[in-house]
Amino acid sequence: MLPPLTDLLEAASVVRLPLRRRFRGITEREAVVLEGPAGWGEFAPFLEYGPAESARWLAAGVEAAWRGLPAPRRTRVEVNATVPAVPADDVPAVLAAFPGCRTAKVKVAEAGAPFGTRLAEDLARVRAVREVLGPAGRVRVDANAGWSVPQALEALTALGEVGLEYAEQPCATLEEMAEVRRRLAAAGTPVPLAADESVRKAEDPLRVAGLEAADVVVVKVAPLSGVARALEVAAACGLPVVVSSALDTSVGLAAGTALAAALPQLPHACGLGTAALLAADVSARPLLPVDGALPVGPARADRELLERHRADPGREAWWRRRIADCHAVLAAGAGG
Structure with missing residues (x-):
């Protein structure tokens, strides 16, 4: 159930979030949140990961946003x-x-x-x-x-x-x-x-x-x-x-x-x-x-916060290219 690339790009919001302290060598966390028919998903592989590894992260975001998550056993x-x-x-x-x-x-x-x-x-x-x-x-x-x-x-x-x-x-x-x-x-x-x-x-x-x-x-x-x-x-x-x-x-x-x-x-x-x-x-x-x-329960992204923490145009373009690369991996059956 891989959505078309155009749907993914339309659903994507790229954000840059500051950290309280340096963690894993970084002071800011970049991420993409995806709004789909089943809710919200996330695509945020670390920057050094290549397309094959990152494609699994895109599959996880698609699952949450397009397919939904399982019923819980605990609250x-x-x-x-x-x-x-x-x-x-x-x-x-x-x-x-x-x-x-x-x-x-x-x-x-x-x-x-x-x-x-x-x-x-x-x-x-x-x-x-x-x-x-x-x-x-x-x-x-x-x-x-x-x-x-x-x-x-x-x-x-x-x-x-x-x-x-x-x-x-x-x-x-x-x-x-x-x-x-x-x-x-x-x-x-x-x-x-x-x-x-x-x-x-x-x-x-x-x-x-x-x-x-x-x-x-x-x-x-x-x-x-x-x-x-x-x-x-x-x-x-x-x-x-x-x-x-x-x-x-x-x-x-x-x-x-x-x-x-x-x-x-x-x-x-x-x-x-x-x-x-x-x-x-x-x-x-x-x-x-x-x-x-x-x-336990779904999380919703807030549009005002998405806009407030929106990444600059250069980083947004970089993440959109990354989504395209990972979509190609999934479409070829090499990821997931």
């Missing part, structure tokens, strides 16, 4: 706070933007400084999070594949002393993660691992399970071509699932909550509270955590 989804790679002194202010959240995901292994310096900063940040959440709070870290196997073992041994729910994507490949998991277990270091970046295609979760590379699978709607495909991935992996976002607007987050609400089991808080990282949004009622959770 609210517990979410985690997200702590960027900030100095430890900034942690209380960051966590204050996530009221009621008893789980925090802390970014570690930020590129730039030498490993030892980064690890000392990471440890201080994680300790600060633990101090705010208290002993009953759940703390998880996300390395975004930033460590080698030896670095992951050293870092997780140190960070594990603070008490971790799990460590997300410590290394780039599933083979490396499997080695880290085996060696942590042999050393008696109880840090479960979660696979994120290494779960992007339908066959990936089967490899995660077969290699015994992770204890948890992190699933995101857009990179997996939409909620329907993500539900298939979640069912195939045979592991606990955490639904996460990709720094989405509230329109994209609504698809994430739809996925989380449709899962048979949801044992962990989800990484869907990231609208708190945006200084502006496309919805007049942004999906922000209340008592540590998000409501």
